[in-house]
Amino acid sequence: MSKEIYENPDLKKERQNCPFNKEEITHLLDGGKEKTIERKQLENYILSDEQLKDAVPMEYLSHADKYAEELRKACLLMHKLADSPAGQVPTLRALMGAGLGSAVLKEGNPLALHYVMFIPALMGQGTIDQQAKWLEKAYNLNMIGTYAQTELGHGTFLRGLETRATYDPKTQEFILESPSLTAYKWWPGSLGKTANYAVVMAQLYTKGKCEGTHPFMVQLRDEETHEPLPGIVNMWLNPVCISSYIHYGTYVKPTNSKLSYATMVFVRVVVCQDVTTNLRKAVTIATRYSCVRRQSELKPGDREPQVMDYQAQQNKLLPPLAATFAFQLAADHLWNLYHTANNNIEQGDLELLPDLHGLSCALKALCSSEAANFVEVCRQSCGGHGYMSCSNFPRIYGQVTAAETYEGENTVLWLQVARYLVKTRKEQSGGLSVKYLIGEEKGPKTVDTTLEGIVKLYRRAAVGLVDVAIAELDKSGRKGEAPHDAWNHAAVYLIKAAQAHARLFVVESFVDSLKEGKLSAPVRTVLSQLCELFIIYWLLERSGDFFLCSNLTKQDLLLLNSKYVELLAAIRPQAVNLVDSFDLRDEVLNSPLGCWDGNVYQRLFDEAAKSPLNQSNVHESFHKYLKPLLKSNL
Numbered sequence: 001m002s003k004e005i006y007e008n009p010d011l012k013k014e015r016q017n018c019p020f021n022k023e024e025i026t027h028l029l030d031g032g033k034e035k036t037i038e039r040k041q042l043e044n045y046i047l048s049d050e051q052l053k054d055a056v057p058m059e060y061l062s063h064a065d066k067y068a069e070e071l072r073k074a075c076l077l078m079h080k081l082a083d084s085p086a087g088q089v090p091t092l093r094a095l096m097g098a099g100l101g102s103a104v105l106k107e108g109n110p111l112a113l114h115y116v117m118f119i120p121a122l123m124g125q126g127t128i129d130q131q132a133k134w135l136e137k138a139y140n141l142n143m144i145g146t147y148a149q150t151e152l153g154h155g156t157f158l159r160g161l162e163t164r165a166t167y168d169p170k171t172q173e174f175i176l177e178s179p180s181l182t183a184y185k186w187w188p189g190s191l192g193k194t195a196n197y198a199v200v201m202a203q204l205y206t207k208g209k210c211e212g213t214h215p216f217m218v219q220l221r222d223e224e225t226h227e228p229l230p231g232i233v234n235m236w237l238n239p240v241c242i243s244s245y246i247h248y249g250t251y252v253k254p255t256n257s258k259l260s261y262a263t264m265v266f267v268r269v270v271v272c273q274d275v276t277t278n279l280r281k282a283v284t285i286a287t288r289y290s291c292v293r294r295q296s297e298l299k300p301g302d303r304e305p306q307v308m309d310y311q312a313q314q315n316k317l318l319p320p321l322a323a324t325f326a327f328q329l330a331a332d333h334l335w336n337l338y339h340t341a342n343n344n345i346e347q348g349d350l351e352l353l354p355d356l357h358g359l360s361c362a363l364k365a366l367c368s369s370e371a372a373n374f375v376e377v378c379r380q381s382c383g384g385h386g387y388m389s390c391s392n393f394p395r396i397y398g399q400v401t402a403a404e405t406y407e408g409e410n411t412v413l414w415l416q417v418a419r420y421l422v423k424t425r426k427e428q429s430g431g432l433s434v435k436y437l438i439g440e441e442k443g444p445k446t447v448d449t450t451l452e453g454i455v456k457l458y459r460r461a462a463v464g465l466v467d468v469a470i471a472e473l474d475k476s477g478r479k480g481e482a483p484h485d486a487w488n489h490a491a492v493y494l495i496k497a498a499q500a501h502a503r504l505f506v507v508e509s510f511v512d513s514l515k516e517g518k519l520s521a522p523v524r525t526v527l528s529q530l531c532e533l534f535i536i537y538w539l540l541e542r543s544g545d546f547f548l549c550s551n552l553t554k555q556d557l558l559l560l561n562s563k564y565v566e567l568l569a570a571i572r573p574q575a576v577n578l579v580d581s582f583d584l585r586d587e588v589l590n591s592p593l594g595c596w597d598g599n600v601y602q603r604l605f606d607e608a609a610k611s612p613l614n615q616s617n618v619h620e621s622f623h624k625y626l627k628p629l630l631k632s633n634l
């Protein structure tokens with residue numbers, strides 16, 4: 001007799017009469033039906049392996065045991081690569097990020113940097129000969145690498161890195177040294193115990209002149225014993241410069257000194273997708289839980305309502321739900337730009353490099369900061385149970401908020417974006433994503449609150465805030481301030497302009513994707529509602545920017561507020577169906593609050609029972625500490 005599959009009755013009701021085809025949205029997010037089939041096959045292949053399951057919850061292991069357990073599984077995953085039904089690269093991409101990878105490696109992947117930065121650095125900056133020598137070794141895992149750039153004293157200011165690589169023309173060797181404590185490489189993932197090689201970013205000195213930061217391949221540990229090589233702590237020998245800038249002792253300048261920063265651009269691009277995956281997990285957990293959880297009294301005398309029926313809860317969860325689509329579509333556009341720019345750069349055409357740098361900084365800073373804020377809202381929307389470690393919100397939040405710092409601290413990246421915007425606006429020249437800055441904004445300044453009218457408002461704010469920042473810079477200049485002081489004193493305006501640019505890109509990506517996409521009418525309807533909700537939400541959150549830069553009136557704002565709450569009510573009935581469309585397996589969500597069946601309370605109880613403290617009625621510490629205290633009559 002087949003066991004009746006439990007489904008929480010409220011969730012069951014939420015799923016009845018779904019007006020759109022969930023699979024159509026799943027395919028849209030996966031990149032097509034074939035990609036969905038491939039993903040599901042890969043998930044089955046990985047998640048069915050009993051050796052990849054945790055015997056005990058990771059939170060109850062020691063630091064060293066956590067490391068060992070994650071390394072065991074990471075190595076097992078690499079052995080499974082060869083037989084993966086999805087092929088090596090799609091499998092690696094799935095295993096490195098917040099999706100399938102985090103379902104197995106909950107504390108992090110000790111081999112992530114090898115694939116996310118070490119190999120991309122070789123591919124992006126190594127010469128053909130160097131790639132021939134190292135790439136096969138790296139792909140075959142005959143070496144494990146990391147990307148060692150950040151030092152104790154410097155992470156942001158790369159021109160201030162202290163590690164030096166001095167070229168000795170006599171021996172044709174580079175001598176790498178960390179001249180001070182603050183020069184010690186600090187933070188690189190896998191550097192502590194896992195990697196035996198590293199791409200080390202160091203200041204290149206040749207003929208007594210500093211030529212700036214360059215990447216060097218350095219062996220860290222003996223390939224057999226894994227012991228650190230002699231002098232590894234403060235002196236590294238035999239590094240090799242990864243790039244072809246030293247010809248017979250003479251330094252040959254690269255076509256663009258920033259090409260050595262290319263690896264960071266790649267990670268900024270993939271981070272946008274990764275934080276979006278984490279946000280999808282958080283929204284799914286919070287939405288399903290909010291339809292299972294019944295609390296308080298909405299209508300006097302009635303049964304306790306689903307907390308999702310409170311407008312306040314819809315206001316918490318539906319904007320992040322909409323954001324998952326907005327960020328995914330924007331990240332897809334950025335990924336396409338990355339490939340176009342990279343192909344051009346390989347042909348020596350660097351024209352798109354500033355656009356790629358500007359946009360990757362903007363989107364990485366926006367998606368990571370917005371996702372971190374939204375994940376925290378999702379956590380809070382689940383009350384006390386959202387605070388539990390087993391809810392998975394603490395881990396999801398930790399992963400997303402880290403992305404606000406790594407790969408370029410967000411504030412610093414916003415200022416990079418502002419530099420690019422001010423230059424484009426002043427020089428009236430620029431590439432893809434800043435066309436709106438070239439020439440004057442055309443059309444009437446009157447406001448219409450249609451979708452197109454709202455997009456025009458975003459464009460006005462993006463242009464207007466750049467002009468406000470430029471006016472501040474010019475004002476400081478007229479007062480005789482040096483450019484660097486004027487820049488520092490305009491930072492608040494510059495960052496606002498950068499953020500408005502990033503929001504415009506996301507809004508236009510969302511709107512354009514709906515225009516271009518081949519969608520069924522029901523899917524187009526629900527995605528259009530999400531799009532309109534999201535762009536009004538952001539406008540209401542940042543209304544000051546729009547008042548400053550357009551003819552937006554109080555009446556317009558009141559109208560948009562009404563439209564916003566109408567959209568909350570319109571989307572509410574489809575919230576569970578929309579998160580079901582993400583097709584995130586319970587193992588990927590890894591949360592008793594978000595499971596498909598909604599059996600929340602039993603799962604919470606089962607999780608609590610796993611705690612070592614719940615294996616006995618009285619813990620031994622009672623007799624050691626508490627009992628003596630109780631008897632001490634203080």
Ligand SMILES: CC/C=C\C/C=C\C/C=C\C/C=C\C/C=C\CCCC(=O)SCCNC(=O)CCNC(=O)[C@H](O)C(C)(C)COP(=O)(O)OP(=O)(O)OC[C@H]1O[C@@H](n2cnc3c(N)ncnc32)[C@H](O)[C@@H]1OP(=O)(O)O
Nearest residue numbers: 092093096097115155156157158258261274357406407408
């Ligand atoms: C197989 C796997 C595939 C996929 C993976 C799947 C999932 C992965 C998911 C997630 C990732 C998983 C794990 C990742 C975990 C951890 C990774 C984190 C690793 C790190 O943190 S590595 C260290 C990162 N560090 C930084 O980012 C440092 C930030 N600082 C800088 O970048 C620079 O200092 C700076 C840009 C802030 C300033 O540099 P500068 O002072 O040299 O330049 P200026 O400001 O003076 O500008 C001069 C000029 O140069 C232009 N410029 C600057 N940077 C770039 C660039 N990168 N590209 C192009 N152009 C650049 C700038 O615009 C100026 O131009 P202008 O014309 O003169 O104005």
Ligand SMILES: Cc1cc2nc3c(=O)[nH]c(=O)nc-3n(C[C@H](O)[C@H](O)[C@H](O)COP(=O)(O)OP(=O)(O)OC[C@H]3O[C@@H](n4cnc5c(N)ncnc54)[C@H](O)[C@@H]3O)c2cc1C
Nearest residue numbers: 147148149150154155156187188189402406407408409411
């Ligand atoms: C989880 C994680 C993983 C990491 N992995 C790696 C890795 O694998 N390899 C690696 O090399 N590094 C790695 N890092 C380091 C990371 O790249 C740096 O922490 C990051 O670049 C920020 O630099 P910082 O720590 O020096 O911060 P700082 O730049 O010192 O930031 C401190 C404050 O100073 C402000 N600030 C700095 N410069 C400016 C400016 N010009 N204008 C205005 N404000 C400014 C910042 O906004 C911030 O508020 C990792 C970090 C984390 C958190």
